[in-house]
Amino acid sequence: MTISLMQAILLGLFCGIAKCCIPYTTGAFMFNTVIFNAVIIGAVMGDMTQAMIIGASLQLIYLGVISAGGNQPTDPCLASYVAIPVAMVSGLNTTAAVALAVPVGLLGAQLMNLDYLLNGFFAQRGDTFAEKGDAAGMTRWSVIYCGIIRALMFAVPVATALYFGSGALQGILDDIPKFVTNGLSAMGACLPAVGFAIIANLISKPRYMPFFFAGFFLIQYTKIGTIPLLLAGLFLTFLYITFTIKDYKGEAEDEDEIMAPLVVADEQAKQKFMEEESVRNVIEIAEGADVAVFGIGALDYNSTIMNTDIIPPGEYDRLKDKGGVGEILCHVFDIEGNLIEDSFNKRLVSISFENLKKIPIRVGVAYGKEKRQAILGALRAGIVNVLITDMQAAEYLIAVEQ
Incomplete structure (x- = not known):
């Protein structure tokens, strides 16, 4: 041949x-x-x-x-x-x-x-x-x-x-x-x-290992075909996810997660949380990162921070009246990239805008017509030095700067 x-x-x-x-x-x-x-x-x-x-x-x-x-x-x-x-x-x-x-x-x-x-x-x-x-x-x-x-x-x-x-x-x-x-x-x-x-x-997490060995022994000793085993596995996976989904919600798979509310009642409460060793350690890890990847959110009623009730309607109206157009890590800013002077920004348990800017590579991800002003504000703030977006938003940004 x-x-x-x-x-x-x-x-x-x-x-x-x-x-x-x-x-x-x-x-x-x-x-x-x-x-x-x-x-x-x-x-x-x-x-x-x-x-x-x-x-x-x-x-x-x-x-x-x-x-x-x-x-x-x-x-x-x-x-x-x-x-x-x-x-x-x-x-x-x-x-x-x-x-x-x-x-x-x-x-x-x-x-x-x-x-x-x-x-x-x-x-x-x-x-x-x-x-x-x-x-x-x-x-x-x-x-x-x-x-x-x-x-x-x-x-x-x-x-x-x-x-x-x-x-x-x-x-x-x-x-x-x-x-x-x-x-x-x-x-x-x-x-x-x-x-x-x-x-x-x-796949060696302890909770998954029984399924791994069960599949091995089934195919080894029952001589079941791989296709029937695959179908059975899909069915069991569906049942497992269906009955354990609540256990996954809110579970901290990663140790480097801030175990605190994102927005607290006042600045004194924020200070208390920031003094907690577990919170402080995670913030310090974030501040020492070489690369940060984050989304750029628009400030509107369809945005994630509104749909998840992070911003109450009353505070949303106040932030919009002050010129808010977008948010990064829930820090709200205007179209010129300036942080909105408001108590909401001062009550966030998160890395600060100033320290976020010190990370060498800061990748912002956003697309769509509704986020154009938010992207523009983030670029003007200098918080983003690598942008991932779509053609529509890119053409808008070029036209505005020209």
Whole structure:
């Protein structure tokens, strides 16, 4: 079995397209999984069964791989498009294919780092068009051109390696000593266990462990199929959440949570809470942060702080009369970014505006027409130095500043 030129081009093209999926969007996780791409590879190679067998083995080592902070330690997608076709052509068993996928996945992570570096040039060009209010130009440079470069960075090496390298690789594999291939097979057999260990560590909260072991023993000793077990698991999960939801409300999963009311009766009560060691420790942790991410809320009757009764209607009217347009961590400010002089702001048990400004990176998140003035006030206050918003709000901000 060999890889034809058309197959190599198609596999490279599909790999490039999969890598161009925008992260955190619908389907992004799916396009980066081995098992999904194994279906495409099987269709192109004309052997769906073998592609799925190899793909299922490869998927095990990536079960617990997560992109912490956007940093992807390995690339399951590239590993799929190289290791699965090569294994199919060369006759490698699944364990050896797993061992082959590991270095390829690490190479893919380095290619992504190179892509991020190159994107800096396109992002600067996109910023130039954004300053001019040219949405089309910004989209071309920040989205389309970046996508084309990323697609080519993965499609060309994959297509080239599969077409020109499969025959050479077969010869190399034939010359590899038996003890080396046996070692690769042994290492490949261990890697799925590592994947299971990682995913088990992620779900190792004591309250979830009985479900984990129950599923294991059911499938091991009753020989129940995975699909019936999955359906039973979904049903039990629904029941568990339904009958324990009240236990989760108000439960502090994180130790770094302020165990105090957000708004207190007066400034004296606030001072008392701020002197509590548990509250003071959390405030100090927040003040020492390198990055702060927070929402920018509008001050209107549909806002979160009104719907959750944080601001009583009487105080809301008073804050609006004084020019309040938005809030960050319930600190209410006007369109010029000035804190509203009002007792409400002085009764918040929270990090102060002044200390929030001392955090190096301050990411504000808001979008929509109703939050435009709130976003403008937050920018003018200097409380936000990184803004995540939509096109409508961005165009409004550019127009106002011009």
